[in-house]
Amino acid sequence: xxxxxxxxxxxxxxxxxxxxxxxxxxxxxxxxxxxxxxxxxxxxxxxxxxxxxxxxxxxxxxxxxxxxxxxxxxxxxxxxxxxxxxxxxxxxxxxxxxxxxxxxxxxxxxxxxxxxxxxxxxxxxxxxxxxxxxxxxxxxxxxxxxxxxxxxxxxxxxxxxxxxxxxxxxxxxxxxxxxxxxxxxxxxxxxxxxxxxxxxxxxxxxxxxxxxxxxxxxxxxxxxxxxxxxxxxxxxxxxxxxxxxxxxxxxxxxxxxxxxxxxxxxxxxxxxxxxxxxxxxxx
Numbered sequence: 001x002x003x004x005x006x007x008x009x010x011x012x013x014x015x016x017x018x019x020x021x022x023x024x025x026x027x028x029x030x031x032x033x034x035x036x037x038x039x040x041x042x043x044x045x046x047x048x049x050x051x052x053x054x055x056x057x058x059x060x061x062x063x064x065x066x067x068x069x070x071x072x073x074x075x076x077x078x079x080x081x082x083x084x085x086x087x088x089x090x091x092x093x094x095x096x097x098x099x100x101x102x103x104x105x106x107x108x109x110x111x112x113x114x115x116x117x118x119x120x121x122x123x124x125x126x127x128x129x130x131x132x133x134x135x136x137x138x139x140x141x142x143x144x145x146x147x148x149x150x151x152x153x154x155x156x157x158x159x160x161x162x163x164x165x166x167x168x169x170x171x172x173x174x175x176x177x178x179x180x181x182x183x184x185x186x187x188x189x190x191x192x193x194x195x196x197x198x199x200x201x202x203x204x205x206x207x208x209x210x211x212x213x214x215x216x217x218x219x220x221x222x223x224x225x226x227x228x229x230x231x232x233x234x235x236x237x238x239x240x241x242x243x244x245x246x247x248x249x250x251x252x253x254x255x256x257x258x259x260x261x262x263x264x265x266x267x268x269x270x271x272x273x274x275x276x277x278x279x280x281x282x283x
Contacts, residue, residue: 002024003023003024003025003066004021004022004023004024004030004032004077005021005022005024006019006020006021006032007019007020007021007022007029008020010031016033016034016035016036016073017033017034018031018032018033018034019031019032019034020032020080021077023077029080029082030065030066030077030078030079030080031077031078031079031080031081032075032076032077032078033075033076033078034070034073034074034075034076035049035073035074035075035076036072036073037069037072037073037074038072043074046074047074049076049158050064050067050074050076052121052158053076053158055119055121056115056116056119056121056158057115058111058112058115058116059152060108060109060111060112060152060153060154060155061112061115061116061154061155061156062078062079062081062132062154062155062156062157063078063079064076064077064078064079065077065078065079078156079154081132081133081134081154081156082134082135083132083133083134083135083151084132084133085128085129085130085131085132085133086105086128086129086131086132086133086153086203086207087127087128087129087131089133090128090206090207090210093210096208096210096235096237096238097207097208097210098147100147101147101149101151102204102207102208104147104152105131105147105153105207106200106204106207108152108153109131109153109155109200109203110200112154112155113126113155113193113196113197113200116155116193116196117193117196120193121158122191122192122193122195122196123155123158123196123199124195124196125157125177125180125199126155126180126196126199126200126202126203127177127179127180127199127203128203128206130155130156130157131153131154131155131156131203132153132154132155132156133151133152133153133154134151134152134154135150135151135152136150136151136152178219178222178223179202179212179214179215179222180198180199180202180203181199181223181226182194182195182198182199182226183198183226183227186223186226186227187227202214205231205234208234208235208238209232209234209235209238211232212232213231213232214226214230214231214232215232
C-alpha cells in the first residue's frame with residue numbers, strides 16, 4: 001500500500017470497502033476497492049472481476065488501473081468518479097431529469113453494454129448504484145449529444161459478472177438486485193446477455209419516473225409482478241419522445257418471453273452502439 005495514500009472512505013459493501021486514495025508518484029486520485037478473500041469462493045470472485053476488468057476498454061466503463069494483494073485482500077485501483085453514482089442522483093432529484101440527460105445516459109450505457117456483450121460477458125447486476133458519474137469531456141458522446149449538465153455515466157462493479165463461452169451461451173446462477181431481475185432469472189431459467197438489456201430497460205424507466213417499474217412489499221410478490229408484466233405507468237408529464245407506445249390490445253399473456261425470442265443478439269449489436277435499438281426512447 002506504500003504506492004497509495006488513503007484520503008477517505010467512499011463506501012462499504014458486503015465484499016469489502018472502497019477508499020479514495022492518492023497515488024504518491026503523481027498525486028493522481030483513484031478509488032481503491034479492497035475485496036476480502038477469506039474463502040475460496042471470495043478468491044475466485046475477486047480474480048473473476050480482475051480478469052473481466054482487464055479485458056474491458058470503453059469510455060463509459062470504469063477503468064481498472066492496477067491490482068495487487070495486500071494481507072488478506074485483493075485491492076483494485078479503479079478510475080475515480082467524483083460525482084457519485086446514479087442512485088444518489090435519482091434520490092436527490094426534486095424534479096424529473098431533462099430528456100436530453102436521459103437520452104445521453106441511456107445511449108452511453110447501451111454503448112458500454114454493447115462492448116461488454118461483444119466480449120461474451122454478462123454484467124448480471126445492472127442497477128443505478130453500479131452506474132457512476134463523472135464530468136463528460138467528450139461532447140457529442142455516442143453521436144447523441146451530452147447530458148444537459150455535462151455529466152457522463154460509467155458502468156462499474158463487475159464483481160458478479162460472468163464470461164460466457166459465446167454470445168449464445170447461457171448462465172444459470174441467480175445474481176442481481178431484485179427490482180432489476182429479468183423474467184428468466186425469476187423463473188430460474190438460463191439466461192444470457194439479453195438479461196442485461198432487461199435490467200437496462202428497468203433503469204431507463206427509473207430515470208424517467210424516478211421510481212422502479214416493478215415494486216412490491218415482498219420478494220415473491222415482486223417476482224409475480226415481473227413475470228406477469230404488471231409494471232407501473234410512466235407519469236403523464238413524461239415527454240412524448242420518452243414514452244413507450246401502448247401495448248397491443250391482444251398482449252394479455254402473463255407468460256414471460258424466453259430469452260431467445262427477444263431477437264438475435266448479433267443482428268442488433270450495431271444498433272445498440274447508440275441505444276437499445278432505434279426505439280421510442282431516442283425519438
